[in-house]
Amino acid sequence: MKIAIIVVVFPSVSETFISNKVRLLCKRGHHVTVFCSEKRTDLLNELFHDVPHLRVQLLGKKTIVKSWLYAPFSGLRHFRVHKSWLPQLYYAARTHLLNKADAEILHFEFSGIATDYLLSMDRLKGRKIVSCRGSAEKVKLLAYADRKIQFRQLMEKVDKVHCVSKDMAKTITPYCTNPKKIFINYPSIDILFFQRSQPYQLHEQITILSVGRLSFQKGYTNALFAMRFLKERRIPFQWIIAGSGDLEEEFVFKVHDLDLQEQVVLTGSLNRDAVKQYMEQADIFYLPSLYEGVANAVLEAMSMELPVVVTKCGGMEEVIEHGKDGLLADIFDFKEHARQFLQIIDNQEAAIEMGKKARMKVKEKFNLENQVTLFEKVYRAFDQA
Amino acid sequence: MKIGIIVPQFPTRTETFFINLVAGLCEEGHDVIVFSHGKTDRELLQAFALTRFRSLRVVHFHFSFFYVATMFHLLRMPGFMARSFSRDIKTWRSRVYRKLCLEKLKAHACDVYHYGYSGIGIAHLESLDKLPGKKMVSCRGTAENVLSITETGRPEKLEELFLKVDAIHCVSAALAEKIKHFGASHEKIFINRPAVNIQFFKKEKTNNQPSARLQILSVGRLVFQKGYSIGLLAMAVLKKRFENFTWVIAGDGPGKEELIFMINKLQLTDHVYLAGRKNLQEIKELYAQADIFFLPSVCEGIANVVLEAMAMELAVVSSDCGGMREVITPGENGLLCENYNYEAYADALYSLCRDEEKRKHLGQEARRRIEAAFSLERFNTVYEQAYRQLMEPAQKKGVPLAV
Numbered sequence: 208m209k210i211a212i213i214v215v216v217f218p219s220v221s222e223t224f225i226s227n228k229v230r231l232l233c234k235r236g237h238h239v240t241v242f243c244s245e246k247r248t249d250l251l252n253e254l255f256h257d258v259p260h261l262r263v264q265l266l267g268k269k270t271i272v273k274s275w276l277y278a279p280f281s282g283l284r285h286f287r288v289h290k291s292w293l294p295q296l297y298y299a300a301r302t303h304l305l306n307k308a309d310a311e312i313l314h315f316e317f318s319g320i321a322t323d324y325l326l327s328m329d330r331l332k333g334r335k336i337v338s339c340r341g342s343a344e345k346v347k348l349l350a351y352a353d354r355k356i357q358f359r360q361l362m363e364k365v366d367k368v369h370c371v372s373k374d375m376a377k378t379i380t381p382y383c384t385n386p387k388k389i390f391i392n393y394p395s396i397d398i399l400f401f402q403r404s405q406p407y408q409l410h411e412q413i414t415i416l417s418v419g420r421l422s423f424q425k426g427y428t429n430a431l432f433a434m435r436f437l438k439e440r441r442i443p444f445q446w447i448i449a450g451s452g453d454l455e456e457e458f459v460f461k462v463h464d465l466d467l468q469e470q471v472v473l474t475g476s477l478n479r480d481a482v483k484q485y486m487e488q489a490d491i492f493y494l495p496s497l498y499e500g501v502a503n504a505v506l507e508a509m510s511m512e513l514p515v516v517v518t519k520c521g522g523m524e525e526v527i528e529h530g531k532d533g534l535l536a537d538i539f540d541f542k543e544h545a546r547q548f549l550q551i552i553d554n555q556e557a558a559i560e561m562g563k564k565a566r567m568k569v570k571e572k573f574n575l576e577n578q579v580t581l582f583e584k585v586y587r588a589f590d591q592a
Numbered sequence: 593m594k595i596g597i598i599v600p601q602f603p604t605r606t607e608t609f610f611i612n613l614v615a616g617l618c619e620e621g622h623d624v625i626v627f628s629h630g631k632t633d634r635e636l637l638q639a640f641a642l643t644r645f646r647s648l649r650v651v652h653f654h655f656s657f658f659y660v661a662t663m664f665h666l667l668r669m670p671g672f673m674a675r676s677f678s679r680d681i682k683t684w685r686s687r688v689y690r691k692l693c694l695e696k697l698k699a700h701a702c703d704v705y706h707y708g709y710s711g712i713g714i715a716h717l718e719s720l721d722k723l724p725g726k727k728m729v730s731c732r733g734t735a736e737n738v739l740s741i742t743e744t745g746r747p748e749k750l751e752e753l754f755l756k757v758d759a760i761h762c763v764s765a766a767l768a769e770k771i772k773h774f775g776a777s778h779e780k781i782f783i784n785r786p787a788v789n790i791q792f793f794k795k796e797k798t799n800n801q802p803s804a805r806l807q808i809l810s811v812g813r814l815v816f817q818k819g820y821s822i823g824l825l826a827m828a829v830l831k832k833r834f835e836n837f838t839w840v841i842a843g844d845g846p847g848k849e850e851l852i853f854m855i856n857k858l859q860l861t862d863h864v865y866l867a868g869r870k871n872l873q874e875i876k877e878l879y880a881q882a883d884i885f886f887l888p889s890v891c892e893g894i895a896n897v898v899l900e901a902m903a904m905e906l907a908v909v910s911s912d913c914g915g916m917r918e919v920i921t922p923g924e925n926g927l928l929c930e931n932y933n934y935e936a937y938a939d940a941l942y943s944l945c946r947d948e949e950k951r952k953h954l955g956q957e958a959r960r961r962i963e964a965a966f967s968l969e970r971f972n973t974v975y976e977q978a979y980r981q982l983m984e985p986a987q988k989k990g991v992p993l994a995v
Contacts, residue, residue: 350852423850428821432932457816459742464890465932497857538857539825 208586209238211310211333213320217243217263218250220478221420224394224503225316226254231579233258240308242266264304271300298327306332312586314369319343321365322357328364334589335365339375341500342424345521348382358382367585371500372522390585393526394501395578398570401483401510407562409490409555413444415548416489416513418482418504421452423497426518428461430495432541435465437548444548446470446493449477449485486511490558491551496520497538509533510569512562516547526573532564593979594623596702596725598712601630602650603640605871606813608896609732609786610708611640616972618645625649625700629712639872651700653693662692694719704728704979711735713757714749720756726982728759731767733893733914734817740774751775759982761975763893764915782978785918786896787971790963793876793903806837806945809882809906811875811897814845814866816890819911819932821847821854823888826937828858833938834945837863839886842878844869879904883951884944888937889913899966902926902958907951909940919966925957 210232218226232239240262255261264270286299301324305313314336315321321328321337328335347354362368362383370376370391380386415434419425427448434446448458448471455473462471477485482504486492492508492515501522508515509526515533517523527533534550536543551558595617603611610626617624624647632650637643655662666673666688676687693716697705706728707713713720713729720727739746754760754776762768762783771781812818820841827839841851841864848866855864870878879885885901885908892914899919901908908926910916920926927944929936944951 346849346853349856350849423821423847423853454816456738456742460738460816461890463741497853539828 208312208590209240209308209310210312210314210586211240211242211305211308212314212316213242213305213324214316215243215320216245216247217241218247218254220247220250220476223479224396227395227397227575228579228582229261230255230258231575232583233260235579235583236260238262240264240310242305242308262308264308266301266304268297270304271297274300274304295326298324302327302330306330312336312589314338315365316340317343318358318361319347321361322354325357325361325364328361334367336367336369336585337361337365338369338371339379339500340371341375341498341521344375344378345498345500346424355382362388366589369585372525374521374525375500378521392578392581392585393522393573394503394506395573395575396503396506396510396569398510398566398574400479401486401507403487403512405487407512407559409552409558411443413442413491413548413552414489415444415446415491415493416449416485416508417446417493417495418449418477418485418507419494419496419502420450420476421448421454421458423454424499425450426495426497426520426538427454427458429539429541430493430544431461431465431467431471433495433544433548434467434470436542436545438467438470440545440549442549442552444470445472447472447474447485447489449474449482451476482507483511486513489513491516491548493544493548494518494520494523495538495544496523499523501526505533506569506573509562509565512559512566514551514558514561515565516544516551518544526568528568532561532568534561593704593983594625594702595979596625596627596697596700596705597708598627598697598705598716599708600628600712602626602628602632603636603642605636605869608789608872611642612787612789612968612971613975614648615640615642615645616968616975618648620972620976621647623647623649625651625702627651627653627697627700629653649700651696653689653696655689655692665692665695690716690719694722697723701725704982706730707757708732709735710750710753711739713753714746717749717753717756720753726759727757728761728978728982729753729757730761730763731771731893732763733767733891736767736771736774737891737893737914738817747774754780759978761978764918766915766918767893782974784971784974784978785915785966786894786899787966787968788896788899788903788962790903790967793879793900795880795905795959803838803881804836806884807882808837808839808884808886808941809842809878809901810839810886810888811842811870811878811901812887812889812895813843814841814847814851816847817892818843818847819888819890820851822890822932822934823886823937824851824854824858824860824864826888826934826941827860827863829935829938830941830945831860831863833942837941837945839864840867840878840882841865842867842870842875875900876904879906882906884909884941886937886941887911887916888934889916890931892916894919898926899962902955903962903966905955905959907944907954908958909937909944911937919961921961924954925961926954 229239238260242264244267246265310333313333316338318337318339359382368389371394376389437444492513494502494505494517496518498520518538519535529535534547614624678684702725704726708730710729710731751774760776760780768781768783885906887895887898887910889911894915911931912928913931920928922928927940929940
């Protein structure tokens, strides 16, 4: 099959799930074209040098201008008279480039991107699928009224809607007139890569690890309260946060203000190998998020047999069975978070057991092969219809 | 005296500090030149009644490289253009920009150059030595509290700045203590707390029907320093004990999405209202309608909005941050809670929600406190005194100027 994947950055350091999916689809003999507005050539060479049938097409303003130079009238038949004619011209050229790939399936990996294509959606050839993964649906829809209207239109125009969790499906159902369009496919990770080299054991000084951008959705302020709670109880610990983002100023200030400089380490954003290295060393993985679709970092940590403490945010409750393969806590109850750390620290045996069960769970339900197979099935269903 | 005040933007809707200062100085008969990086909004100048002063001038640091005059000016100094040349066009441009700024500052020779924020002082760091008059810098809070931690190299720059200027103004004693860590010498520092126009911010008898719900009010930009997300956690706690309230937040800013999300998540949609940005008159009306003023900030110099609210006889619940303790005597003319402790905020709010007498009493005492210590007259006198002392080096130095 010819499949087009539409993203912003490719390959992205933090969104490995897209790279993984593309790689596997290619290996299974599909012809994949990735459309993006930013291409990381170095990463592309590193990750995809041995992958067949892959094409990466830039869709930035520069590419569009270039395409006009080569074929000035190529996109014009997609042009519609509209008062904002310049964007229309851009959309027309973009539509032309997308149609040229002649893909049967167009998969928009984020609903935010798909919203951007809303005006030219009808003129795109092929079946359209959009993925709902988190922020765009959980926050933007609340905050902006026009976004709601656009999202409703989007749900009308696409053929299938992919949700990363049941919770996400519940969130978007009010916007979707035909619930049959919605299907759930949990995210997945590469379990062969995220595998321990040494058996898990608790260290003298506890290392708590969090991976994720510094943005409000990750709930780090609340997490800092939990850390202060631990410090007041004189627990020797360290909290490592792998990530960067626009809230760095706020975060650094609060760390200082709550007098946690010695306990909190900010590493900046890390690549996959470094994350794995940190997970190998960590004692507890911690996700204090306010909302999530399904956090891939948690799946990775579970795959690394770490005991995880996760807030009850969106899809995470579907991943973790409390007490068995991880611990769940109320979002804003930082004291409960801290108590769960203590529970893990106090009982190494239980932590090891939890880690093992976690890996089993991921292996069973969240591995890459399953996910891609399910996507393939959805793609093929169009063919038969 | 001829006084130059250097600010990023003048006048601004929310920053009454410099407007008070400029008006006070002009009334005393001084020449005031405001150097502003941004463009001036004429309507705002009129709204704040600043156009009545003949002795006020606003000068812009605004140069376009397409202006013939600027080009001609630059061509007349080939030496500088060659020396400053850098292959990175941005570096070159910023060097030329700074040079042009310096020329403008020099062209309007002032007795005292007053940098409105330490940040803007740092931006002009290189040109400080080249200016003829005395230099003064104001420390207002954010730049010293937050940036000194989060921005690498900032503490060193602050140190250099404090070394070069002749006087350092702090808005609170807490801040004065803080900047001593950055090498600010004791003799240079003076404290002048902000002031509020007590004639304008005065409770008036209104025929307003008291609203069915108790109104809690906060005013300030939606940024993390204001601590609204922590305030929301307090509201969630409060709601469990007391249903009949509304929290109105007047202000806009980058933190809006976070707040909207949290309001939904904490099921406070019926209790919290984001009112957006308001002008002075609208804010006054909000004060008049409110029952309690709430400041959950994590860091402040001294929050002007609290002074205004107190002048409007509102009972204030504030976090114990920055210089707020210098304004509020807990239990007497307002309530102070431990910073970040949202359960304590909820307790304090609850106690006021249930006790109308206490609200009234705190409000009256608050007004008294503002009249006694935060009037414009005092504010302007301290500044004038500070300027004068700079101009008379013969006078004995080291006399504390503070209130």
